[in-house]
Amino acid sequence: MVNYITESYNELKNHVTWPTWAEAQKLTVIVAVFSILLALAVWGVDSVFSKVVGLYFEWIKS
Numbered sequence: 001m002v003n004y005i006t007e008s009y010n011e012l013k014n015h016v017t018w019p020t021w022a023e024a025q026k027l028t029v030i031v032a033v034f035s036i037l038l039a040l041a042v043w044g045v046d047s048v049f050s051k052v053v054g055l056y057f058e059w060i061k062s
Contacts, residue, residue, distance in 0.1 A: 019027065
C-alpha cells in the first residue's frame with residue numbers, strides 16, 4: 001500500500017502536465033456553461049414529455 005501511494009505521488013509530481021491557472025479557469029467556465037446548457041436541455045425535454053404524457057392520460061380517461 002505504501003509503495004502504491006509513493007508511486008502515485010511520484011507519477012503526479014513528475015509525469016503529469018498540470019494546466020496553468022488561467023487555462024484551468026477557462027476550462028472551468030467552459031464546463032460550467034455546457035453543464036448549464038445540458039441541464040436546460042434535459043429540463044426542456046422532460047417538460048415536453050411530461051405534458052405529452054399528461055395529455056395522453058387525459059385523452060384515454062375521457
